[in-house]
Amino acid sequence: MKNKLAKENCVKQVMRVIKPQFIDTPEGRFMYAIVAGAVRESVGLGGSGASLLQARRYLFGDVIHAELAGVDVDWIRSTLHKVGLVGLWVAEED
Numbered sequence: 788m789k790n791k792l793a794k795e796n797c798v799k800q801v802m803r804v805i806k807p808q809f810i811d812t813p814e815g816r817f818m819y820a821i822v823a824g825a826v827r828e829s830v831g832l833g834g835s836g837a838s839l840l841q842a843r844r845y846l847f848g849d850v851i852h853a854e855l856a857g858v859d860v861d862w863i864r865s866t867l868h869k870v871g872l873v874g875l876w877v878a879e880e881d
Contacts, residue, residue: 793875794830800870801826808858818856822863825850830875843876 802823809819828834828842846867850860867873 791832794832797870797872797875798827798830798832801866801872804866804870805858805863808862809853809856815856818852818858821852822850822858826867826872830872 805822806819809815809822824833825842825845828838829846831839834842847864850863853860853863
């Protein structure tokens with residue numbers, strides 16, 4: 788349970804930081820929702836084991852939805868590292 792709580796807190800931190808970067812329009816909210824879903828799935832909060840891997844590949848691939856919304860993909864990746872989300876991925880693999 789503690790691990791799930793750590794994941795949820797980490798995801799909330801990431802979302803709090805990246806959400807304001809997406810323009811508050813129907814399209815911007817839609818693009819944000821896709822990226823936010825990938826962040827949640829990347830730590831196993833929703834989806835299956837296959838979606839977990841797909842979400843991680845997406846977040847370290849093109850992240851086209853962020854690009855279309857004008858959000859810097861490298862900045863998103865940097866945020867994932869700073870908040871510690873990527874560290875959770877590595878801890879799971881050990």
